Amino acid sequence: MTNKPSSSRRTFLKRGAILAVPLAAAATPAAALADDGLRSRLAKLEDDAAIRGLHQNWLREINNANHGEAGETVAPRFANPEAAVVGQRLRRVAADHGREPDVIEIAPDGKRASGRFHCIVETETPIAKDCTLAQMAHAQGSGFVHRTERRVLKVDYAKANGAWSIAKVELAAT
Amino acid sequence: MSGTPYPKEQMHRIAYTKLTKDQISGKLNAVSAPTSASPLSDVFAGKSIRIVTDNGPTLSYTFNGNNQLSLTEGNSSAVNAGYGALTLDSIAFFTHMIPNTVRGYAVAIDRKTNLATVFDLWFCGYKDNREVQREIYYGYVEQPGQDPPKSRHATTDRMEGKGFYWKQDAGAETLELYPSTSYSNFVELSRFGGELSFCAPSDYVKIDDNHYIYTRTECEFSGTFTAYVLDLNRVEQAGTRLGFNANDDLEYYVFRGNGKWLGQFARFEKLGDERGTEPPPPAPGKPAVKGARRVYRPFETMPKMTRAEVDAVCAKSSTAFEAPSGPARAGGAGAGMAGNLGPNSDWLAGKQLTLRYDTLPAMEYRFEDAETLHYRKDGRGEWIKARYHAYESCPGVFLFGHLLKDEPNHDGHMVVADFDQGLVTVFNGYLNTPYFANEAGVKIHFGVIEMDGLIPPKYRRHELTDEMVGRSITQNYSPGLTSMHVYTTPHSLSWVIFTDTDSGGLEWSGPAGYVKIRDGLYFMYWLEEACNGTLGTILVNLKTMRDVGIGYVCGARGLNMGAIGAHERLVGRLDVMPFYRVRESGRLE
Numbered sequence: 001m002t003n004k005p006s007s008s009r010r011t012f013l014k015r016g017a018i019l020a021v022p023l024a025a026a027a028t029p030a031a032a033l034a035d036d037g038l039r040s041r042l043a044k045l046e047d048d049a050a051i052r053g054l055h056q057n058w059l060r061e062i063n064n065a066n067h068g069e070a071g072e073t074v075a076p077r078f079a080n081p082e083a084a085v086v087g088q089r090l091r092r093v094a095a096d097h098g099r100e101p102d103v104i105e106i107a108p109d110g111k112r113a114s115g116r117f118h119c120i121v122e123t124e125t126p127i128a129k130d131c132t133l134a135q136m137a138h139a140q141g142s143g144f145v146h147r148t149e150r151r152v153l154k155v156d157y158a159k160a161n162g163a164w165s166i167a168k169v170e171l172a173a174t
Numbered sequence: 175m176s177g178t179p180y181p182k183e184q185m186h187r188i189a190y191t192k193l194t195k196d197q198i199s200g201k202l203n204a205v206s207a208p209t210s211a212s213p214l215s216d217v218f219a220g221k222s223i224r225i226v227t228d229n230g231p232t233l234s235y236t237f238n239g240n241n242q243l244s245l246t247e248g249n250s251s252a253v254n255a256g257y258g259a260l261t262l263d264s265i266a267f268f269t270h271m272i273p274n275t276v277r278g279y280a281v282a283i284d285r286k287t288n289l290a291t292v293f294d295l296w297f298c299g300y301k302d303n304r305e306v307q308r309e310i311y312y313g314y315v316e317q318p319g320q321d322p323p324k325s326r327h328a329t330t331d332r333m334e335g336k337g338f339y340w341k342q343d344a345g346a347e348t349l350e351l352y353p354s355t356s357y358s359n360f361v362e363l364s365r366f367g368g369e370l371s372f373c374a375p376s377d378y379v380k381i382d383d384n385h386y387i388y389t390r391t392e393c394e395f396s397g398t399f400t401a402y403v404l405d406l407n408r409v410e411q412a413g414t415r416l417g418f419n420a421n422d423d424l425e426y427y428v429f430r431g432n433g434k435w436l437g438q439f440a441r442f443e444k445l446g447d448e449r450g451t452e453p454p455p456p457a458p459g460k461p462a463v464k465g466a467r468r469v470y471r472p473f474e475t476m477p478k479m480t481r482a483e484v485d486a487v488c489a490k491s492s493t494a495f496e497a498p499s500g501p502a503r504a505g506g507a508g509a510g511m512a513g514n515l516g517p518n519s520d521w522l523a524g525k526q527l528t529l530r531y532d533t534l535p536a537m538e539y540r541f542e543d544a545e546t547l548h549y550r551k552d553g554r555g556e557w558i559k560a561r562y563h564a565y566e567s568c569p570g571v572f573l574f575g576h577l578l579k580d581e582p583n584h585d586g587h588m589v590v591a592d593f594d595q596g597l598v599t600v601f602n603g604y605l606n607t608p609y610f611a612n613e614a615g616v617k618i619h620f621g622v623i624e625m626d627g628l629i630p631p632k633y634r635r636h637e638l639t640d641e642m643v644g645r646s647i648t649q650n651y652s653p654g655l656t657s658m659h660v661y662t663t664p665h666s667l668s669w670v671i672f673t674d675t676d677s678g679g680l681e682w683s684g685p686a687g688y689v690k691i692r693d694g695l696y697f698m699y700w701l702e703e704a705c706n707g708t709l710g711t712i713l714v715n716l717k718t719m720r721d722v723g724i725g726y727v728c729g730a731r732g733l734n735m736g737a738i739g740a741h742e743r744l745v746g747r748l749d750v751m752p753f754y755r756v757r758e759s760g761r762l763e
Binding site for chain 1: 472
């Protein structure tokens with residue numbers, strides 16, 4: 001049996017704190033090099049954690065939104081609110097644990113990143129109100145076609161003023 | 175001669191007076207208590223009770239005899255009012271108004287459990303003051319020294335699909351069907367002659383597995399509120415009716431009734447789901463609205479056009495079987511009522527025939543291809559080109575339709591041509607009807623097909639039928655768009671829209687007609703009167719559980735004839751037909 005090391009945000013912070021003490025006290029060039037590497041790694045891990053947090057918050061808001069509100073609710077998290085339109089209204093997004101794990105890649109400049117998240121997506125498409133039945137369906141708070149599909153969320157992120165936001169979302173076929 | 179049982183205007187055509195608050199208040203204050211044809215119960219006489227509700231008022235009552243009470247709402251001062259109470263098994267039901275106000279209460283208490291359901295009732299809560307509003311509170315009758323009960327009465331879907339005939343103690347007879355969890359379908363047998371059924375928002379509350387509370391508010395009509403407790407096994411009811419009738423007279427009484435169980439339709443919620451309808455959620459950031467309920471208001475929202483307006487829009491745009499537009503149309507969310515239509519048949523292409531109707535000019539046809547025909551009436555005049563579509567419901571039986579050109583009422587023909595029998599039936603749709611010019615009307619004509627190699631019958635025809643009456647069928651037109659037809663009376667049907675959890679939701683009804691083409695194959699129409707004005711026609715095939723149809727509708731964008739197609743499921747049948755048979759006296763049975 002293999003015991004895989006845990007890499008939760010909590011353990012990351014703990015290790016970071018332990019490492020931070022000797023690094024802060026070091027003054028040699030070799031130590032400075034190590035310091036730069038660790039700072040870079042630390043920054044990358046912080047970015048990774050921030051993006052995961054952003055992603056989770058975005059999903060939470062989608063999943064808690066009422067019909068038709070998802071776009072408005074999630075828009076503030078987008079660098080460009082118009083990018084909140086992902087072609088279809090998202091009603092529910094759940095991690096697809098049966099597929100590959102989430103991948104977040106941060107660009108070398110630390111200002112851009114991309115994520116790939118395998119997920120199970122429930123979309124809703126409004127039915128046109130062009131007949132009595134459709135008008136009645138909307139009048140009772142329904143009137144949407146719901147579909148549940150396996151998809152890949154391809155998300156581009158941008159960092160500005162120290163904060164990450166969503167630049168673009170694509171719901172791609174798996 | 176005692177007169178017919180029919181009203182001068184059917185319910186959806188009555189121009190109910192927009193009563194003012196002062197008028198309503200005056201009429202309420204002129205009545206001291208609800209009347210009753212049955213002896214009132216003295217179950218509460220001499221008693222005091224305190225009803226505690228969840229998120230609602232605490233009501234302290236002291237009852238003096240069987241018709242006077244004193245009420246204290248919370249910490250307010252006591253008021254005296256007249257009341258009426260009736261019992262049904264262990265359940266006591268009472269109602270009263272509060273003098274000098276436009277509000278009151280109806281309360282059901284189960285004396286076995288001390289659980290209570292309180293209907294807070296008021297007028298003047300909607301722009302049409304006469305429409306009774308209600309909020310439902312669940313609670314219990316406080317018992318000194320005892321902890322409050324943990325359970326409550328609750329909304330339920332357990333009543334869904336049931337139907338009853340009711341006869342009240344004052345003589346009113348109704349058929350009441352509950353095919354939805356938020357609406358109901360009722361036929362006024364004695365008040366309106368039982369021609370048409372009507373629909374109203376309703377509440378269904380479970381007391382226990384044998385007893386329920388039902389309400390309806392006749393929104394879009396008189397606004398009258400009816401509530402009763404019913405015993406499913408004994409088929410007995412006790413309740414109240416509160417509202418203003420077509421003469422603006424106050425009807426406020428308690429009633430008893432006995433009835434007959436008509437059967438049970440299938441339900442489509444997930445097995446084990448017994449939830450009732452939740453009130454609509456408040457708008458984001460807004461508090462909950464007292465009395466909120468979902469109400470379909472088709473009369474308020476329908477386009478209402480004059481004859482001149484109809485003529486103008488028809489001249490501008492009259493289309494038939496336009497190609498659906500948009501990428502989502504093909505069987506997707508935008509497919510509307512044609513998502514499960516199936517292919518347009520080319521069987522008629524190249525054929526020439528005459529449809530010789532008994533009561534309509536003969537129609538000669540030359541079918542150029544699968545979408546183009548030429549017709550002329552009565553063998554005279556020029557051949558007129560028209561766009562058509564045809565659908566083969568079963569071998570040899572086709573539904574086709576087309577608009578007629580230069581007709582003063584913008585006629586459209588929806589035709590079932592039965593080449594196996596040489597018979598034809600047309601639903602002749604037309605506009606410029608008396609109430610709103612864009613509302614479609616329809617006439618049914620029977621006849622025969624004359625064409626080379628086909629000898630039609632001399633006397634036999636397709637016939638009007640009541641074989642579908644009482645049945646119910648679901649129609650899935652396209653993803654997300656499913657309705658349920660309830661063939662309620664020989665002259666009307668209703669349609670129910672399902673919720674996201676497949677409960678019956680909003681419901682409406684209209685005049686209808688049924689023609690038998692052959693066993694298991696029925697050609698029927700419905701008119702969305704006081705509701706969009708559409709004429710819908712479908713050819714229902716019970717063997718394939720599929721229907722094809724043609725809609726005919728005029729609105730601001732012009733006149734349109736379009737195709738309908740649905741996959742069906744059989745919901746069941748209620749035994750309603752015996753109540754539509756006319757007795758020797760001319761009265762309904």
